[in-house]
Amino acid sequence: MHELSIAQSLIDTLTEMIVRxxxxxxxxxxxxxxxxxxxxxxxLRSAFMIAxxxxxxxxxxxxxxxxxxxxxxxxCGKIRxxxxxxxxxxxxxxxxxxxxxxxxELDIVRLKVCDDPKNPGxxxxxxxxx
Amino acid sequence: MTPRILEIRTAILKENDLLxxxxxxxxxxxxxxxxxxxxxxxxxxxxxxxxxxKRLMGEFSVAALVGDLATENDAKRLAESGAPVRxxxxxxxCHLEASxxxxxxxxxxxxxxxxxxxxxxxxxxxxxxxxxxxxxxxxLLSTTEGEDKPLKYPTIFNTAxxxxxxxxxxxxxxxxxxxxxxxxxxRVRPGMxxxxxxxxxxxxxxxxxxxxxxxxxxHVPSAQHALGSSVASxxx
Numbered sequence: 001m002h003e004l005s006i007a008q009s010l011i012d013t014l015t016e017m018i019v020r021x022x023x024x025x026x027x028x029x030x031x032x033x034x035x036x037x038x039x040x041x042x043x044l045r046s047a048f049m050i051a052x053x054x055x056x057x058x059x060x061x062x063x064x065x066x067x068x069x070x071x072x073x074x075x076c077g078k079i080r081x082x083x084x085x086x087x088x089x090x091x092x093x094x095x096x097x098x099x100x101x102x103x104x105e106l107d108i109v110r111l112k113v114c115d116d117p118k119n120p121g122x123x124x125x126x127x128x129x130x
Numbered sequence: 131m132t133p134r135i136l137e138i139r140t141a142i143l144k145e146n147d148l149l150x151x152x153x154x155x156x157x158x159x160x161x162x163x164x165x166x167x168x169x170x171x172x173x174x175x176x177x178x179x180x181x182x183x184k185r186l187m188g189e190f191s192v193a194a195l196v197g198d199l200a201t202e203n204d205a206k207r208l209a210e211s212g213a214p215v216r217x218x219x220x221x222x223x224c225h226l227e228a229s230x231x232x233x234x235x236x237x238x239x240x241x242x243x244x245x246x247x248x249x250x251x252x253x254x255x256x257x258x259x260x261x262x263x264x265x266x267x268x269x270l271l272s273t274t275e276g277e278d279k280p281l282k283y284p285t286i287f288n289t290a291x292x293x294x295x296x297x298x299x300x301x302x303x304x305x306x307x308x309x310x311x312x313x314x315x316x317r318v319r320p321g322m323x324x325x326x327x328x329x330x331x332x333x334x335x336x337x338x339x340x341x342x343x344x345x346x347x348x349h350v351p352s353a354q355h356a357l358g359s360s361v362a363s364x365x366x
Contacts, residue, residue, distance in 0.1 A: 002224055002225060002255065002256035002259065005223065005225075005256070006142060006143070006259065009142050009143050009145065009146070010142045012145065013140060013142055013144055013145070017138075017140070021136070027133055031142065036284075036285060036288055037259070037285075038255065038256075038258040038259045038285035038286075038289070039259065085284045085285065085288075085318075086281050086282075086284040086317065086318050087317050087318070088288075088317075088318065088319075088320060089317075089320075096316065096317070096320030096321075097320060098319065098320050098321050106141060106142045106143060106259070107139050107140060107141050107142065108138065108139070108140045108141075108142060109137070109138065109139050110135060110136065110137055110138070111135070111136040111138065112133050112134075112135055112136075113133065113134060113135075113136055114132070114133050115132060115134065
């Protein structure tokens with residue numbers, strides 16, 4: 001459903017990086033998808049496979065790292081894991097919390113990129129974009 | 131070819147986030163308080179918003195944007211209040227994004243408004259990912275939807291600021307367990323403010339309007355009401 005919109009935004013953001021950073025190719029893109037992001041990793045993967053066709057990311061591998069919800073527990077005074085997205089409470093003492101530290105991510109965090117030393121320019125560069 | 135690793139952190143929805151932030155800054159500068167509404171289809175967003183607009187019209191300068199896949203029906207209904215309303219027709223897109231809001235506002239003088247309401251496409255899933263630049267996000271849950279909804283759709287509740295029960299006048303007829311619904315809301319969004327409402331009953335919006343006025347006066351403390359300008363001057 002909306003994973004296709006998200007996949008499209010991912011393609012757009014990665015394409016922009018290729019241009020901005022003068023990259024030859026992105027071999028692997030690693031993204032973090034938090035439990036509270038509203039996005040299902042498997043659906044995003046399927047959508048990415050569709051959306052990347054015919055783009056500069058058509059051969060890029062997508063690595064998805066799910067992120068568990070972590071909350072700042074007021075009772076424990078520490079950062080703890082929360083039980084589930086539908087029940088945001090500390091796994092140790094059970095107190096509900098809205099101080100979400102991790103779990104909302106929908107971020108690109110790492111790129112494995114290729115630079116061709118024989119051709120330092122980016123063959124994907126479009127002169128009209130510069 | 132030497133592969134290298136780039137460690138970065140960039141939001142996938144960076145473009146939407148940036149545009150939403152720009153919109154929010156514009157709204158702040160113009161002194162307009164922006165409220166968005168999300169719910170499942172049929173929860174009563176339009177009726178709720180229509181009644182809200184009517185109640186505010188005499189005292190404040192208000193306008194609304196409404197998103198639907200197709201038809202202009204909701205915009206027509208909302209316009210019956212007398213407020214300026216624009217329809218955003220998304221085609222196949224199941225949610226509103228900041229770019230759609232930005233485009234829909236072209237030609238409106240935001241400084242002439244006290245309130246701008248944005249009614250999202252009826253959908254409890256996708257809108258949660260997209261910041262529209264609003265100051266307050268309402269999630270509406272009707273008594274006819276059952277008490278489980280918050281547990282089934284945690285993210286939309288988790289990303290909203292206040293939950294409003296709609297169609298409260300039907301509570302007995304559908305045997306809605308209000309306490310269970312409120313408990314479920316607290317499970318997915320501890321500490322969430324909840325209000326009851328009924329767009330079709332006298333006084334059914336009083337709690338909501340009191341809350342809205344309070345939020346507005348905090349946000350725009352020295353507000354001169356923009357009312358006094360006619361609807362025509364909304365257009366730049």
